[in-house]
Amino acid sequence: xxxxxxxxxxxxxxxxxxxxxxxxxxxxxxxxxxxxxxxxxxxxxxxxxxxxxxxxxxxxxxxxxxxxxxxxxxxxxxxxxxxxxxxxxxxxxxxxxxxxxxxxxxxxxxxxxxxxxxxxxxxxxxxxxxxxxxxxxxxxxxxxxxxxxxxxxxxxxxxxxxxxxxxxxxxxxxxxxxxxxxxxxxxxxxxxxxxxxxxxxxxxxxxxxxxxxxxxxxxxxxxxxxxxxxxxxxxxxxxxxxxxxxxxxxxxxxxxxxxxxxxxxxxxxxxxxxxxxxxxxxxxxxxxxxxxxxxxxxxxxxxxxxxxxxxxxxxxxxxxxxxxxxxxxxxxxxxxxxxxxxxxxxxxxxxxxxxxxxxxxxxxxxxxxxxxxxxxxxxxxxxxxxx
Amino acid sequence: xxxxxxxxxxxxxxxxxxxxxxxxxxxxxxxxxxxxxxxxxxxxxxxxxxxxxxxxxxxxxxxxxxxxxxxxxxxxxxxxxxxxxxxxxxxxxxxxxxxxxxxxxxxxxxxxxxxxxxxxxxxxxxxxxxxxxxxxxxxxxxxxxxxxxxxxxxxxxxxxxxxxxxxxxxxxxxxxxxxxxxxxxxxxxxxxxxxxxxxxxxxxxxxxxxxxxxxxxx
Numbered sequence: 001x002x003x004x005x006x007x008x009x010x011x012x013x014x015x016x017x018x019x020x021x022x023x024x025x026x027x028x029x030x031x032x033x034x035x036x037x038x039x040x041x042x043x044x045x046x047x048x049x050x051x052x053x054x055x056x057x058x059x060x061x062x063x064x065x066x067x068x069x070x071x072x073x074x075x076x077x078x079x080x081x082x083x084x085x086x087x088x089x090x091x092x093x094x095x096x097x098x099x100x101x102x103x104x105x106x107x108x109x110x111x112x113x114x115x116x117x118x119x120x121x122x123x124x125x126x127x128x129x130x131x132x133x134x135x136x137x138x139x140x141x142x143x144x145x146x147x148x149x150x151x152x153x154x155x156x157x158x159x160x161x162x163x164x165x166x167x168x169x170x171x172x173x174x175x176x177x178x179x180x181x182x183x184x185x186x187x188x189x190x191x192x193x194x195x196x197x198x199x200x201x202x203x204x205x206x207x208x209x210x211x212x213x214x215x216x217x218x219x220x221x222x223x224x225x226x227x228x229x230x231x232x233x234x235x236x237x238x239x240x241x242x243x244x245x246x247x248x249x250x251x252x253x254x255x256x257x258x259x260x261x262x263x264x265x266x267x268x269x270x271x272x273x274x275x276x277x278x279x280x281x282x283x284x285x286x287x288x289x290x291x292x293x294x295x296x297x298x299x300x301x302x303x304x305x306x307x308x309x310x311x312x313x314x315x316x317x318x319x320x321x322x323x324x325x326x327x328x329x330x331x332x333x334x335x336x337x338x339x340x341x342x343x344x345x346x347x348x349x350x351x352x353x354x355x356x357x358x359x360x361x362x363x364x365x366x367x368x369x370x371x372x373x374x375x376x377x378x379x380x381x382x383x384x385x386x387x
Numbered sequence: 388x389x390x391x392x393x394x395x396x397x398x399x400x401x402x403x404x405x406x407x408x409x410x411x412x413x414x415x416x417x418x419x420x421x422x423x424x425x426x427x428x429x430x431x432x433x434x435x436x437x438x439x440x441x442x443x444x445x446x447x448x449x450x451x452x453x454x455x456x457x458x459x460x461x462x463x464x465x466x467x468x469x470x471x472x473x474x475x476x477x478x479x480x481x482x483x484x485x486x487x488x489x490x491x492x493x494x495x496x497x498x499x500x501x502x503x504x505x506x507x508x509x510x511x512x513x514x515x516x517x518x519x520x521x522x523x524x525x526x527x528x529x530x531x532x533x534x535x536x537x538x539x540x541x542x543x544x545x546x547x548x549x550x551x552x553x554x555x556x557x558x559x560x561x562x563x564x565x566x567x568x569x570x571x572x573x574x575x576x577x578x579x580x581x582x583x584x585x586x587x588x589x590x591x592x593x594x595x596x597x598x599x600x601x602x603x604x605x
Binding site: 113114156158188189190191192193215216218219260262282283284286287288289 | 451452453454462471472473474475476477573577578579580581582583584585589592
């Protein structure tokens, strides 16, 4: 009976869902375009070498297959790496910054559940060739603007600078394995195991305390005063400074009511190419993140074209779960009758006026047609008798 | 904004100590007892608190999906399900441990002798991970209860199960071969709730941390 099933984690979209989806997409495109972002498309699958350049060695999450020349191909698990490759291949001689947006389906071999599919839709932006806090803030500002344009009000963007955690970890006098373990525990937010693990390691108490506290440090700028060890570490200090400047820029953009400083955001579970400011967007109506992004200054270099970059991706499937469609539809008519020529002319006239018109192609009688649409209060019937 | 906290509680043996802890933390929990047939308890206040009483194995699902903001559940359940949760506090009660156990006559077996044996368990993920980490391949047979029956009836050579006192093992003539890990009750939070309801959740977590450390709540 496989001919009546679809593979696990995929789905069909019926007309109402597609309509809803396209509207959201349209709004996003309007905002992106107004900010000077231009759309790009990349292939649905890439060589595994390309995907692994950025996304790291996480093969069990990829859909892999072979081409007939012996190459290993991967359905794209996200768009950022592909766009970095595109830029490195085609844009070396362009002037920067370049601003791109995309709307694309991506594929990950995950355990499917609500809000997590194996094929899902992302829209997002990448700003290539610009470093500095204004660039980071523009991208975060745009994330806020997009969510607002789509009708969401009650949301927060959590921002962090990954260099804070990375440089604190680098200061721990422990083996690389133990560092990986600490990183993993912070990422999976197992605070219980994290403090137990830190207790067994020869890490200075102040540093221990700071690392153990990071995952739950959350709030306004005052959060930055609660990471005492940072002053002992130049790189961490610089990262905090940068976060501060981005926050100030976001104040200048007037969106700080949606911004939270959150030392628990690391994003490494998703992709491991981030190098600076990182952020995630949340709505209280959904138990999962809506969007995520950040700065990835080393990724393009891995494709032979060193270039700073930042961006974000927004999960359309998750967004659709928290938004309900409130927009008014144009009137929808059904046009019945026996004389096709008359009907066709009238239909075209109504359509010209911006109405949606369905022709009763079954040429039913007035009574039959009335009966048929009795339960359809979204339809307005017009019946043209022969006169 | 919605200032309602939903907390998932594990029914069964963990319920009583959990309610005691909640009482100590000055949370309303009148009437929540093991013999109550209600599954949802609501208490008005600021924040409004709602409890869901459900099977321990269902708590991670409620919390992961955001149907509950917080949950009280054993580490044994968390580690088996591998759900995406924010594990906040070790509450220390509800102690048990995962063990590999064999029939008493096999008590001199080494772990390495278990290669390609059949393992009956309620915790296939924990068992699989443990044996694999030790370089062993085993055949996992997933059962839903009374695991100790499996070796008696010849269904499996070995079991992986949780024990607290070890009495059940003894009664069924089984002996512990290796201890895999310890488990206690944990306070878990939904990743998003933790951020969007930080104002309500953080003080509660700090209070519970204090109680667990033996501090006094005023």
